[in-house]
Amino acid sequence: MVTAVALLVMQAAVPVPAPAACLTCLSFATQAAAPSPDATTVSGTVRDSEGLIVSGASVIVRTPGREQHTASGPDGRFTVNAVGSADIVIIVRASGFAELRQTIPSAGSRSNLEIVVSPATVAETVTVTATRGEQRTGDVPASVSLLSREQIKQSPAMVADDVLRQIPTFSLFRRTSSLASHPTAQGVSLRGIGPSGVSRTLVLLDGVPFNDPFGGWVYWSRMPLENAEQIEVVDGPSSSLYGNYAMGGVINFVTSRPARRTFEMKTQYGSRNSRKVDFLGSHVWGKLGVAVDGNAFDTDGYPIVRASERGVVDNNAAARFWNVNVKADYAPSARVHAFVRAGYFDENRDNGKKSTIDGTEEGNDTTWKSASGGVRIRMPDQSDLQATVFGDAETFHSNFLAVPAATPARSIGRMTLTQTVPTKDTGGMVQWSRAIGTAQFFTAGTDWRWVDGDSQENGLDTPGITPILRRVSGGTQRSVGVFVQDLIAPLPQLSVTVSARLDRWHNYDGHNLENSLITGLPTANDHAALPDRQDTVVSPRLAARYHVTDRVDLWGDIGSGFRAPTLNELYRQFRVGSTLTLANNALGPERLVGGEAGVTVQATRNLTVRSTWFDNRVKNPVSNVTLSTGATNTQQRQNLGRTKVWGVQSDVEYRLGAAWRLAGGYVYGQAKVTENPANPALVGHFLPQVPTHRGSMRVAYVNPKFATLAASVQFVGGQFDDDLNLAARRLPKYGVADLTASRAIGRNIEIFLGVQNLSDAEYFVGTLPTTVGSPRLVSGGLRLRLNGR
Secondary structure, eight states: OHHHHHHHHHHOOBOOOBOSSTTTGGGOOOOOOOOOTTOEEEEEEEEOTTSOBOTTOEEEEEETTEEEEEEOOTTSEEEEEEOSSSOEEEEEEOTTBOOEEEEEOTTSOOSSEEEEOOBOOTTTOEESSTTSBOEEGGGOSSOEEEEEHHHHHTOOOSSHHHHHTTSTTEEESSSSOTTTSOGGGOOEEETTSSOSSSOSSEEEETTEEOSOTTTOOOOGGGSOGGGEEEEEEEOSOOHHHHOTTGGGOEEEEEEOOOOTTEEEEEEEEETTTEEEEEEEEEEEETTEEEEEEEEEEEOOOEEOBOGGGOOTTEEEEEEEEEEEEEEEEEEEETTEEEEEEEEEEEEEEEEEEEOTTTOOEEEEEEEEEEEEEEEEEEOTTSOEEEEEEEEEEEEEEEEEEEOOOOSSTTOOOEEEEEEEEEEEEEEEEEEEEEEOTTSEEEEEEEEEEEEEEEEEEEEEOTTSOSEEEEEEEEEEEEEEEEEEEEEEEEETTEEEEEEEEEEEEEEEEEEEEEEETTTOSBOTTOBSOOOOEEEEEEEEEEEEEEESSSSEEEEEEEEEEEEOOOHHHHHOOEEETTEEEEOOTTOOOEEEEEEEEEEEEEEETTEEEEEEEEEEEEESOEEEEEEEOSSSEEEEEEEOOEEEEEEEEEEEEEEETTTEEEEEEEEEEEEEEEEOTTOGGGTTOBOTTOOSEEEEEEEEEEETTTEEEEEEEEEEOOEESSTTOOGGGEEOOEEEEEEEEEEEETTTEEEEEEEESTTOOOOEEETTTTEEOOOOEEEEEEEEEEEOO
């Protein structure tokens, strides 16, 4: 697959993302011309305040009547042919850094310049996700949250979802960490839009889809945290640009580019016999840069059932995984950049209980091979062309344990089902962008994806040992979309974004082949061909941002989104405790219409306050609807009718001098059913797994001479665990605190200590039985960094 991707990459043509600080940089773009005889060369190196190179920085060299664009290479260097001997202006923009403008007088040196960029404030930070191109967050008409490389390093978390919990809009389907939860329960939700095991949020790795192709959930342990340069979270609907899964927003992990002679390793050991190693190595040979990153983790885990309800079937939930990725960047010229990435992931989990008949552990394991590649080209007319292709091959195994009523409770456990889910997918994207005049930037593109998967199941006899039923359920999904976006600045203080997208998807070759292994005959549920489903949807968006003053901005948007049901929802059933959830091949797409309005106030350069009102109306959301209760609870995925999710989100960030940084966020939300013809009794009920209150606070002290200290608090209000909103299934509110400390020992070594859930608070994440979240987790270790400058 890697070879195929590489061949496609070499044949494809691709764009550079839209220029950073788009509304300020809409004044770029004049026609390219061949260097004149009096052309001079401008060259230099981009570094941060610590002297480390900054690769991938956007560099603009502006001379009278002309602009030239390039990017710093893997070694931080850039070269531009500038025309004439007049003064020039160099503009540098890089993720996590403030925009830098430097004037070089006509008599000054233009070779081997040292460009030093400084950390950005909230408004100055560059994001590439909100508009599929580089733009300052202070110019984006949307709610965007960013986690920098430093913030990621300052978290004691071992997996990406625990890092993201400091953003209060972020949540998984259930409150527990991915260190202990089943992968199919790791669907991400922003602002409580449609919480379930399936994500209503698109997760990307350098712009490439990262969600599980069969079910939409996310393997957070696959994410290369040590190689993450920045995590970008777009809280509002983004289907007008990204299509499926982006109905509730987008999370993009942006990795760093290869650097010369760089090696980093983080090794740690903690409570519960938890061991983890992360590594990153890279080097640059001329125009080629190569990076290798990965991790390995193992833990004894912890019990997830509350002690008062625990029985002999219960033991520790534990996880073991390893992951390795290789990426090659090739830049034959300042106008062309190509990459190829390949990865391998292996994970094994114990789900916290075992059979009392033969001791078989309930667990799951996954192997995942991935490959992607892309190229971007700045065309002679100064437009940008970008293309990406990707492919995945995944195999997921899982078994399921039934715990029937008994005395004492949870004293009997037997296996009921084993599953193997092979899945493969391919996809790609092509995008073209160009400035039109000085006040307009236009983007158009297309993307597509093909997914094929089956849930191969064996139903077991009453002892849970011998297969008696064979079921193969699955199908194929094909989707294609086209999108356009226009960024317009009719006034210096006003920017308008207009975007729209047309998507077409088709579910076909659906089947549910079910045979009795006792008789050898098909059962009544055997269907060789299930009905095809197809649909077309348009997702428009209109947004605007108005700079009232240099310190006050108003912005808002209105748009729509959608999500097509996954193969998992259509064809795969599963069991959690005593609850059986059935598939539904008749599911239709979810559709959303929503909007938000916000105000951002930068009271001082170091103090930023933002408040956002949001209102989202979802039609036909897929939800688990209770069909029967009793010894066995039966649910089925159904299009629920209509829901309304609205609320207010507030964020504040304050920097006190160079050492202190304080931040906090709070979300008040109401997520309720507003219409359900099939069961009117659900109208007015809260959506399960969505709290009314959620917030976080964080303080960090960074002083290289002494130490780095960071403390955070997260609090989550009460929420229901079921669609009926039964009092017995309400999960109480809780709060946890985390702490991390680190100190440099010499130039290349740093020691650190991290604590999650500092007070060892017990909080509930599920019912039937009552399951609990992560206990106190303490870990410590060292980080080694070698860098040849």
